[in-house]
Amino acid sequence: MSDQNNINSSQYWDNRFESDWESNGGREQSRFFARVAIEALPQWLVHKVRWDNLSVCDWGCAQGDGTETLAQLLSWNVTGIDFSRSAIERAARTHRNARFSHENLLDRPDRPPFDVVFSSNTLEHFVKPWDAFEQISHYASKFIVLLLPYREFDRHIEHEVTFDAPNIPLAPNPDWALVYESVVDTRFREPTYWAGHQILLIYARTAQLGLQRLSLADARRSGVDADDTSTRTKQSLAYVQGEKSRAHQALAQAEKEKWRADEALAQLDAEKLRADHAIAHLETEGLRANRALAQLETEKVRAEQTFAQAEAEKSRADEALAQLDAEKLRADHALAQLEVERSAAKNAKFGLVSASTRMSVLTHECETLRGKLQQLTDEHARLIDATHQRDECIHFLRYRQQSLMTEVTTLLATRSWRWTAPLRVVRGMPDWMRRRLNDVNYAYAHGGVWNVAHRSLAYIPKQMKRRGEIAPAGTMPAGSVARSEPSNPPASPAGITLASKTPRALPDVFVFSIIDWHFRIQRPQHLAREFAQAGHRVYFFSNHFDDAREPGYSIERLDDLLPLYQVRLKVHRAPAIYFAAPTAEAIQQIHAGMRLLLDWSGTDRSWSIIQHGYWYPIATGLQSECLAYDCMDHHEGFGNVPQELLAIEEQMMERADLLVTTSSWLENHARKRNSHVSVIRNAGQYRHFCDAPAERFVDPQGRQIIGYYGAIAEWFDIELVAQIAQSFPDALVLLVGADSAGVGDKLARYPNVQMTGEVPYVKLPYYLYAFEVCLMPFRVIPLTLATNPVKVYEYLGAGRSVVGVDLPEMAQFGDLVRIADTHEGFVGQVRAALAALPDSQEVVARRKAFAAGQTWAHRVADFRNEIQALPRPKVSAIVLTYNNLNLTKDCLDSLERHSDGVDLEIVIVDNASSDGTPAYLSAWAGSRANVKLILNDDNRGFAGGNNQGLAAAMGDYLVILNNDTVVTRGWAMRMTRHLRHNPWLGIIGPVTNNIGNEARVDTLYTGLDAMHIEAQALTDRCLGEWFELDTVAFFCAMLPRSTYERCGPISEDYGVGFFEDDDYCRRVQAAGLRVGCAEDVFVHHHLSASFNKLGEEKKRALFETNRAIYEAKWGPWTPHKYRESRKIVSEDAYV
Structure with a gap:
């Protein structure tokens, strides 16, 4: 038994680490x-x-060797902590994959907790180990993982307790519960450092149990207690009996030694x-001496300071x-000079008086001109503002005209309109007969029967011709915006410069909107404009399509000072996005149009922001760095x-890579479906509303105005507004906005209700600053429960008093708004708001200050931060090498240069190369933290070597990559995108220049530099496309970890190589998954660079042998075949 005060002291362990530890x-x-x-550990x-x-x-990391092992093999974010300073200093010098800190958690330091506390063989040193557990549990927020000696009946001299099932608690305290245990027999390992058993215990905070959703299968993996290990238990029993007798002898000897030790x-x-x-x-004596010595030192310092100060004063x-002597000399000289100047000044005085008078006149003229210039500047600003407002009004009216035309033509194209044509004919027949009878009477009166016959014969062809001239459904009058209809190659629209394919500092932003830009200004337009203000090129995709059979687009520049464009894509029959999902034909045509747009824009990086589900199948084909769903409403x-x-x-x-919601209600709905959810609420365009306009609406009767602006639709509470009109008959209830719910008809009987219809966005302040009280009269329904109201930010930006319904999102405004949960309460709040008028400057300032901090610029900054904080896909590339060092260098160089957009791990497995490759790889891997190197003493074959790499890889996506390949720009990100958006896809490969199946494409390049240019031209025109095939060749193949866990490692039945890829793809298909080839990823392949060293005869023999193995498993082998070549039109495309 050890001395507790000694064994658990830093002095004891400092001595151990500095003396006999190693x-x-x-x-x-x-x-x-x-x-x-x-x-x-459980997976x-x-x-x-x-x-x-x-x-x-x-915790208790010693010199950090175990900590480094955890960090290397698990890729965990690990910090080693120990109370021995010498151990921590040694660990920090030796290991680079983990962090280390000198702390004693048992002293309860004031530090934030970790998510997980791991401790290996530490608690056995404590007499009361679960008291120590209680202390360290304060520094774990989720899990505690303990590795302990198990059933150590013959204890080590430094161990104070034996852990066995009866003394291991399921719940050490109410906050922690045991969720997993595993017993490991370490006696027969070579080498072994523990001749017994170890038990791994995982405790979880009780709050984590519901979140983790563990099953019974997750809770236990026993190595000695499980039923299926009874045989090993019997074998161990004999060993234990022998150890028991030896233990009794040792115990007697120990008792004697203990008696002697007690005396000593x-x-x-x-x-x-x-x-x-x-x-x-x-x-005590030393303290006295130190005090006297310190006093003498102090007196000495004071004396030295006094001497130094005296010397400085003298100097x-x-x-x-x-300095005084020099000043006196200069003063004498200046006095003489002054006498000379005094004489000259008398002569100049008369001229100075005349100049002063002239200066006063010029100053007056300058002030007059400055005033006129300020007047002209103000007038110029007013004219610019008026021009912008006029342009927006024109756009708004033109859009309304186009919308009405679209509604009419859509109505004319509907089946119901065609089916009701006979009814309209019958209904109009009496009037038509009456008009025709009047025509006949007139013709008869002015020419008799012959005149009637002549006019009748002329009438019929004329009517037929008029019918033929009716405009077909879907046509629309052309606007005044600049449009282009690109062909191949694309042409530049008028006034817009063609962009080159050069890398851009910021990605382009594609906003796939739920509305057209010129519709009511809402969240989509605000976000797009602020992204452009932040420096991105922004392409705003209208929900309206141009009806055309050929793919293409039209484009409109929305701001002369910003890179902001609206795009209208060409789609046959111009479907509305709200009423049906896109057809396969529409998706194909839109993708073709998008490729034309990308050719014109030179886009090489993009973020896609989707605001309606119709766009999702389109956006997944763009291979954007981020695909974000901006969920604005509860569409259901x-x-x-x-x-x-x-x-x-x-x-x-x-x-979606990022799921953005606008309210807490939507956030709760979204978090059940996606782990990357962010709440980015609506906001206000503060600058547009903070200053009162020069003109505002005036009620001719001079009444107080209770106002609302915005859409008036099914969520509008008509009964509430009617009650407000009744309760305040002397006030004007002014409703500004488009009425799509027939509200005007139902409120027509109230003389103090006025409705304006929809007005342009620029005119909203004209009405807002006339409102004494602003309303939010919404019904409480699922749609509004999920709504974060834009107009409240705008109301507050003008400093107005706001009364709203008690919805969840109103809580964020606090006491800046009045809320009510009943009609009577709402009326009472309106009455209180009117009584509080005029609002104090302090109240108005608080409202405006809140709105100034909730602008669309703030929201876009949050949006960008959320996108940039997204974790990149973890991709592990397993590169198998066997000689061919120069090819290996090219392969590794391309991986480092072109694997942008992912978190790349490179796992190199060398199969006993003899050309200097191992030495080169050792140096290369040693200088890179993201590289693992496995050097085999013998050739493990293609499957064996790759299986070593797959087992060591930590990525979520695994890539089998030959060393005779060169990857190209964006290869890894595009392949992960295909797998993410197509979860039924189990494995995917690229197209290439050299392979024996459908993945081969025709190429023209002769060098690697030209290869990269040609590869870009080949792949960009097929962006987002992939096709299904039977077998992906394993020169380059990516599979998600889920496929690897379902299908296992590569079969090693085939020795050095051949048929492993066919075999694995059959297993993928047998698991219900599909095999694909990415048309938008190109990887250069030298083909069989290692196999060529075998010679043709050995290759043929190996091929036939492995074919027999394959066919014994899967039946007759289907030879690989090429598809029709996919060629580039001309070499000009690469220039």
């Missing part, structure tokens, strides 16, 4: 126990720590007491005396959204 194998033991823990915890980037503390300890205690008295006396006095709450569009939205919510 000689007793301490470092090897740390790495051994770390590997035991890693093998026993659900390994993945959760890695995918959620949880912070991990290795009593003697040592007496000696220690005498020594303590002597030390205390010496310390300054000498300098001052010399509209009640008229087709089920197929709701299904697309559900899919989009699950697969």
Whole structure:
């Protein structure tokens, strides 16, 4: 039994680490126990720590060897902590994959907790280990992982407790519960550093249990207690019996030694007491001496300071005396000069008076001109503002005209309109007969029967001709904006410069909007404009299409000072996005039009922001760095959204890189479907509303105005507004906005209700500044529960008093708005708001200050930060090498240069190369933190070597990559995108110049520099496209980790190589997944650079042998075949 005060002291362990730690194998033991823990850890915890980037503390890390092992093999974010300063200093110097900190958690330091606390073989040193657990549990927010000696009946001298099932609690306290245990027999390992058993315990905070959703299968993986290990238990029993007898003998000897030790300890205690008295006396004397010495030192310093100060004063006095002499000399000279100047001044005085008078006249003229210039400047600003307002009004009216035309032509094209044509004919027949009878009477009166016959014969052809001239459905009058109809190659629209394919500092932003730009100004337009203000090129896609059979687009520049454009795509029959999902033909045509647009714009990077489910199948084909769903509404709450569009939205919510919601209600709905959810609420255009306009609406009767502006639709509470009109008959209830719910008819009987219809966005302040009280009269329905109201930000930006319905999103405004949950309460709040008028300057300033901090610029800054903070896909590229060093160098160089957009890990496995490759790879890998190197002593073959790399890889996407390949720009990101957006796709490969199946394409290049240019031309024109094939060749193949976990490693039945890829693809298909080839990814391949060294005869023999193995498993082999070549039109495309 050890002395607790000694064994758990930093002095004890500092001495151990500085003396016999390494000689007793301490470092090897740390790495051994770390590997035991890693093998026993459940996969659900390994993945959760890695995918959620949880912070991990290795408590009691010693010199950090176990901590480094955890960081290397699990890619965890680990910090080693120990109370031994010498151990931590050694760990920080030696290891680079983990952080280290000198702390004692048992002293309860004031520091933030980690997500996970891991401890290996530490608690056995404490007499009360679960008290120590209680102390360290304050520094774990989610999990505590313990590795402990198990059933150690013959304890090590430094161990104070034996852990067994009866003394291991399921719940050490109400906050923690045991969720997993695993027992590991380490006696027969080579080498072994523990001749017994170790138990791994995982405790979770009880709050985590519901979130983790663990099953019974996740809770246990016992190595000695499980039923299927009874045989090993019997074998171990004999071993234990032998150890038992030896333990009794050792125990008797230990008792004798303990008696001797107790006597010696009593003697040592007496000696220690005498020594303590002597030390205390010496310390007292030493303290007195130190005080006297310190006093003498202080007096010495004071004396030296006084002497130095006196010397400095003397020096300054000498300098001052010399300076006075110089000043006197200069004064005498200046006095003589002054006498000369005084004489000259008398002569100049008369001229100065005359100049002063002239200066006064010129100053007056200058002030007059400055006033006129200010007047002209103000007038110029007013004219510019008026021009902008006029332009917006023109756009608004033109858009309204086009919308009405579209509605009319859509109505004319509907079946109901065609089916009701006979009814309209019958209904109009009496009037038509009456008019025709009047025509006949007139013709008869002015020419008799012959005149009637002549006019009748002329009437029929004329009517037929008029019918033929009716405009077909879907046509629209051309606007005045600049449009282009690109062909191939694309032409530049008038007034817009063609962009080159050069890398841009910021990605282009594609806003796939739910509305047209010139419709009511809302969130889509505001976000697009602020993205442009932040420096991005922004392409705003209208929800309206141009009816055309050929793909293409029209484009409109929306601001002369910003890179902001509206795009209208060409789609046959110009479908409305709200009423049905896009057809396969529409998707194909839109993708073709998008490629034309990308050719014209030179876009090389993009973010896609989707605001309606119709656009999701289109945006997934753009290979954007981020695909974000901007979820503005609870679309199901509209009640008229087709089920197929709701299904697309559900899919989009699950697969979007970023899911943005505008309210807490939508956030709760979204977090069930996606882990990357951010609330970015609506906002206000503060500058547009903060200053009162020169003119505002005036009621001719001079009444107080209770106002509302915005859409008047099914969520508008008509009964509430009627009650307000009744309750305040002397006030004007002014409603500004388009009425799509027939509200005007229902409120027509109230004389104090006035409705303006829809007005342009620029005219809203004209009405807003006339409102004494602003209303938010919404019904409480699922749609409004999810709504974050834009108009409240705008109301507050003008400093107005606001009364709203008690909806969840109103809570953020606090006491800046009045809210009510009943009609009577709402009327009462309006009455209170009117009584409080005029609002104090302090209240108005608070409202405006809030709105000034909630602008669309703030929201776009949040949007950009959320996108940039998204984790990049973790991709592990397994590169198998066997000689061909120059090819290996090209391959590795291309991986480093062109793997942008992903978090790349490179795992190199060398199969005993003999051309200097191992030495080169050792140096190359040693200088890179993201590289793992495995050097084999013998050739493990294609499958064996790749399986080593796959087992060591930590990525979510695994790539099998030959060393005779060169990857190209964007290869990894595009392949991960295909797999993410197509979860039924189990494995995917690229197109290439050299392979024996459908992935081969014709190429023209002769060097690698030309290859990259040609590859870009080949792949960009097929952006987002992939096709299905039977077998992906394993020169380059990417599979998600889920496929690897379902299908396992590559079959090693085929020896050195051939048929492994066919075999694996059959297993992928047998698992219900598909095999694909990415048309938009090109990888250069030398083809069989390693196999060519075998010679043709050996290659043929190997091929036939492996074919027999394959056919024994899967039946007759289907030879690979080429598809029709996909060629580039001309070499000019590469220039």
